[in-house]
Amino acid sequence: MLPTFCKFLAVFCILAWQTHATGNLSPGAVGVHRRFEYKYSFKPPYLAQKDGTVPFWEYGGNAIASSESVRVAPSLRSQKGAIWTKSQTTFDWWDVEIVFRVTGRGRIGADGLAFWYTTEKGDYNGPVFGSSDRWNGLAIIFDSFDNDNKHNNPYISAVVNDGTKQYDHTNDGTTQLLSGCLRDFRNKPFPTRARIEYYNNVLTVLIHNGMTNNNDDYELCLRADNVVLPKNGFFGVSAATGGLADDHDVFHFLTSSLHAAGQVNDAQKVENQEKLTQEYKEYQDKLEKQKQEYKKDHPDEHKDDEDWEEFYESENQRELRQIWQGQSQIAEHLRELSRKVDEIIGRQETTLSLVSRNAGQALPPPAAGGVQQPALPTGAVSRADVDLLLTNQNVLLSSIREIRQLVGDINVRTDNIQTNQKHAPTAQIQSAGYDVQTLIAEMRDGMNQVKQGISHVGQRLGAPQGAAQVANCPTGNCVGVTLFLSVTVVQLLLVFIYNIFKNRSEAQAKKFY
Ligand SMILES: [Ca+2]
Ligand SMILES: [Ca+2]
Structure with a gap:
């Protein structure tokens, strides 16, 4: 009996926990019926109408509404503004998505933007970010x-007030806040977004940081259980600037009511449908009326309906434009990718060359034989380059071997010649050196003969001064000279005798006269 009871209790507990957990889940994750509430929403285009009004909303202070956005507070000093829904909510649970931008030239901006859900509409020039203090909600x-x-x-930060507390500005509300998160929402490339969900007394705030244009990039900022908010409140957005000033722009304010599955009955749906049709008709009439008035006021600027068409693009044109934009983006990304790939290749090449250089330095010095380390290329090293390098090295090696052989041969021959000269200088080798030596010897002999000849001439010239020396002449030529002198003497004697004879003959001839 007791185990059965325990089992029952356990199952009951699990069921109870599951029910509770389902209630606490984010409405997006469970089967919750979500309905867009156009009366509590605005979005571009045609956010504001021509007369400047925003349908179902009221704005004031320094807020300006255009067809694209609501500038809740402009980037001027001490500006305050707010925009509030005209009617109170008729649903208990809701989900609001705000697409906004806070931009300013300063590194620091001020003061900020606030989303409101309160029982009463706040001020347009209030002390709390443009709205009233002591709010209820x-x-x-x-x-x-x-x-x-x-x-x-x-x-x-999320701050819940029951209408009694004054906002603690000096501490940035940290003494009063329910929960919060640190997020830089200023000056982002894309609009920042906030999704505020209030369902089954659970408040969830998700933030999109505006770094991408992806709709799903939401992050959890805060979550608080057991949050009790008053029923039938007004939605509002306010903003304020101080000494520093940012632009506070809100583009979308999209409200959906949340209902548990099966809560919305068909009758209610039909009733809503009729109401919607009625309102659509009313707005169409209003637009037509405004058109007529505009034509009446600006007759010169009036254009035929055909002329207006050139201001709009057709379905095809839009599609083409979108395709072109998409392709441009793809091309841009491809360019970026290609640039990055180039960069990577460059880095890789540098790394490779560094690695190969280090490897070259780490090699041991070349072995005896004087093989020079080939210079490694500084650029890319491919397989082909390495092969070429090896081939070159082998060719160089064989060339050096050949040169060595040649030098060895020359050495051997030189040795042979030297040996031969030492042992038999004139025997076999008729080298130039030997010829010169012979010539020099011959020349020496020649010179000696010339010297002797000169001395003989000197002796001949000195012979009449000493006849004794002539007798000592060792050579055969000396005899010739003696003979020559004897003949001369004989001749002189003969001439002398002839003269005497002649003189005698002449003297005898004179006597006959
Ligand atoms: Ca602070
Ligand atoms: Ca502050």
Whole structure:
């Protein structure tokens, strides 16, 4: 009996826990019926009408509405503005998505933007980010300026007030907040988004940081259980600037009511449908009326319906334009990719060359034989380059071997010649050196003969001074000279005798006269 009871209790507990857990899940994740509430929403295009009004909304202070956005507070000093729904909510649970931008030229901005869900509409020039203090309901505050100097801004905080508390500006509301998160929502490339969900007394705030244009890039900022908010409230957005000033632009404010599955009955749906049709007709009439009035006021600027068509693009044109834009983006990304790939290749080449250079330095010095380390290329090293290098090295080696052989041969021959000269200088080798030596010897002999000849001439010239020396002449030529002198003497004697004879003959001839 007791085990059965325990089992029953356990199953009961599990079931109870599951029910509770389902209730606490984010409405997007469970089977919750979601209905878009156009009366509590605005979005471009035609956000504001020609007369500047935003359907179902009221704005004031320094807020300006255009067809694309609501500038809740412009980037001028001490500006305040707000926009509020005209009617109170008729549903208990809701989900609001706000697409907004807080932009300013300063590194620090001020003061911030606030989302409101309150029982009463706030001011347009109030003290709390443009709205009233002592509110009754919920404020999600996007606080740009760091009042308490704790370096924790821009900060997103959820503050619930029951209409009695005054907002603690000096501490950036940290003493009163329900929960919060530190997120920089200023100056982002894309609009920042906030999704505020209130379902089954669970408040969830998701933030899209605006770094991408992807709709799904939401991150959890805060989650709070057991949050009790008053029923039938007004939605609002307010913003304020101070000494520093940002532009506070809201593009989309999209409200959906959340209902548990099966809560919305068909009768209600039909009733809503009729109501919607009626309102659509009313707005169409209003638009037609405004058109007529405009034509009446600006007769010169009036254009035929055909002329207006050139201001709009057709379905095909739009499709083409979208395709072109998509392709441009793809091309841009491809260019970027190609640039990055080039960069990577460049780095890889540098790394490779460095590695190969290091490897070359690490090799041992070349062995005896004087093979020079080939210079490694500084650029890319491919397989083909390495092969070429090896071939070159082998060719170089064989060339060096040949040169060595040649030098060895020459050495051997030189040795042979030297040996031969030492042993038999004239025997076999008729080298140039030997010829010169012979010539020199011959020349020496020649010179000696010349010297002797000169001395003989000297002796001949000195012979009449000493006849004794002539007798000592060792050579045969000396005899010739003696003979010559004897003949001369004989001749002189003969001439002398002839003269005497002649003189005698002449003297005898004179006597006959
Ligand atoms: Ca602040
Ligand atoms: Ca702070």
